[in-house]
Amino acid sequence: MNLSLLIIIIYLLLVLGLGFWANLLLKKTGEDYFVASRTIGPFLLLMSLFGTNMTTFAILGSSGEAYHEGIGVFGLMASISALVMPCIFFFVGTRVWALGKRFGYLTQVQYFRERWGSDRLGLLLFAVLIALLVPYLLIGVMAGGIIIQNLTGGPAEGLPQWIGSVGISGVVLGYVFLGGLRGTAWANAFQTLVFMTLGALAFFAVVNDLGGLRTAMGAVAEKFPHLLHRAGDGDAHPGMSPWLFLSYTFTPLSVGMFPHMFMHWLTARRMETFRTTLVFYPFCIAAVWLPSVLLGVIATADPAIPFLEGARSNSVLILLISNHASPLLAGLLGAGVLAAAMSSLDSQFLSAGTMFTHDIVIHYKFHDRLDEKTQVRLGRAFVSLIVVITLLLSFFTERSIFNLAVWSFAGFAGLFPVIVAALFWKRSTRYGALSSVLTVAIFWTYLFLQGWETRGYTVGGTGIMPVAVLVLASAVGMIVGSLLSSPPSDATLKKFFPGGKPSAAEVKT
Amino acid sequence: MKKTLSYVGLIVLYFLHQDFWFWNDGTLVFGVLPVGLVYHLGFCVAASLLLLSLIRNAWPDHLQVREEGEDSKE
Incomplete structure (x- = not known):
């Protein structure tokens, strides 16, 4: 058997073993299965939030995109995420944690449904969140196939x-079903350490084989100097426009509405637990994105790699590893990239199952007629169904991982005004929220149909990314819908803004 | 005052992300890393420092206090 494949199989069994171990320690309560009894400490929170959020998008997607677009990809996604994401954890995550602790929430839909007293809104959000999760899941599922195919001999x-x-x-379904969120958090932490360590190892192994970083970058400067800045060099390589760069800054807002991030926030033991994550998150992002982007750029000047068009550039990192590392190291590094894929898929699977169990089965009283085991089975069956749909889509999808992710993130980012209004705007109403979610659903579908086939699509060719339009339209929907409807009741305001009843003037403005 | 400065720092940092002054500059710093990349690495460090400043000056303690108050009633 191919040595690389053997290492990957051993790694997959190891991760599955973690799920079994977590299962042995599981307290067999819903609170423990879904949010690890809200007892996760600072290090585990950092590793699980980072591992969940850093998908193969950050490794295969970024290197594939840097292969075409150059070093600008780092600023486009990584450095802005290093600022925006921890800020969202600071302003939104801590508040969500406090609400979860007070009211026992396990899902976003539970919170929004109570915050605005609307069942219809809850159902709509459930459908929209699950629909947006599918392309995100697709990235991880596709990456698994790409990695194993390339490490066993290529297409x-x-x-x-x-x-x-x-x-x-x-494998991911296995350890999620066995270990719940505690198992997922452990697997995330373990896999995050694996992909960060092996990522660094991959970088040094490849660069060393190419004669050192100075030589490798010198070769790029000689052959493709336009990849070392963002201005491009004419029609063949138009580069990045400042508008594109600016409008991309809206993309990391998506983290505020990812169902799996919401669940991970709830697991923190105390609010102070967030502090380590806030400070170290930017460094973690840089540590993963820098080698991935540099390797993508370096690959362009590597004569051993044929020109990779479109979605084929997803494989550039694996090709570099296969060409410049021993089979043993290639297997380990392949396992590292798989770790990145799995550490996101697990939380996404679990959040989809939790949402179905709590927002549909339990909320609509199906649980009165079902015992607890059947409820859990139903949740698992729902996740399995979503996985089957994703797998089927992956067989027919020939898209770049970067592009797929950007569309999914655009949808989640479009919903960001919903969580901001829920937490900070007392005057927001269910009609504002409904209008915001519907605006995103309609605009996202329209823009997706317009731009799905076009690489680097911007709205009307203006250089502005769809995500910027979605966020602004959604915010307008929230404001207009809220102001045109009656203010929320005093009871609602007292419950969610208990720092004293707001004055009439505050509520009206 | 410190809280306000931290918020102003956040806005300033957001705009500093748009480094148009390095847009067309492919100079390799020490012959290794493009200057635009080095700038954005520095930006990541600045982001971490800003978060540290937010933790020190604008931590939402009121949420935690209220939580503890509620716990004690139970």
Whole structure:
């Protein structure tokens, strides 16, 4: 058997073992299964939030995009995320944690439903969040197939992509079902350490084989100097426009509405637990994105790598590793990239199952007729169904991981005004929230149909990313819808803004 | 005052992300890293320092206090 494949199989079994171990320690209560009894400490919170958020988008997607667009990709996604994401944890995450602790929330829909007293809003949000989660899941599932195929001989001789996709989906489902959020948090922490360590190792191994960083970057400067800045060099490489760069800054807002991030925030033992994450998150982002972007750029000047067009550039990192590292190291590094894929898929699977169990089965009283075991089985069946749909889509999708992720993030970012209004705007109403969510659903679908086939699509060719339009339209929807409807009741305001009843003037403005 | 300064720092940092002054500059710093990349690495460090400042000067203690108050009633 191929040594790389053997290492990956051993790694997958190891991760599955973690799920079994977590299962042995599980307290067998819903609170423990879904939010680890809200007892996660600072280090585990940092690792699980970071591991969940850093998908293969950050490794395969970023290197594939840097292969075409150059070093600007780091500023486009990584450095702005290093600022915006921890700020969202600071302003939104801590407040969500406090609400979860007070009212026992497990999902976003539970909170929004109570905050604005609307069942319809809850159902709509459930459908929109699950629909947006599918392209995000697709990234991880596709990456599993790409990694295993390339490490076993490439598209011509290696294992078909679907085997890798099915394999990692099965393993992740296994440890999520066994260990719940505690198992997921452990697996995330373990896998985050694995992909950060092995990522650094991959970088040094590849760069060393290419004669050192100075030589590798010198080769890029000679052959493709336009990849070292953002201005491009004419029609063949138009570069990044300042408008594109600016409008991309809206993308990390998506983290405020990811269902899996919401669940991870709730796991913190205390509010102070967030502090370590806030300070170290920017460094973690830089540590993962820098080698990925540099390797993507360096690959352009590597004669051993053929020109990779479109979605084929997703494989550039794996090709570099296969060409410049021993099979043993290639297997370990492949396991590291798989770790990144799985550490996101697990939380996404768990959040989808939790939402279905709590927002549909329990909320609509199906649980009166079902015992607890059947409820859990139903939740698992729902997650399995979502995974099957994602797998089917992955067999027919030929898209760049970067582009897929950007569309998914755009939708979640478009919903960001909903959480901001819920937490900070007393005058916001259910009609404002409904209008905001519907605006995102309609605009996202329209823009997606317009731009899905076009690489680097911007709204009307203006250079502005769809995400900026979605966030602004959603905010307008929230404001107009709220101001045109009656203010929320005093009881609602007292419950969610208990720092004293707001004055009439405050409520009206 | 410190709280306000931290918030102003956040806004300033957001605008500093748009480094148009390095847009067309592919100079390799020490012959290794493009200057635009080095700038954004520095930006990540600045982001971490800003978060440290927010923790020290604008930590939402009122949420925690209220939480503890409620616990004690139970």
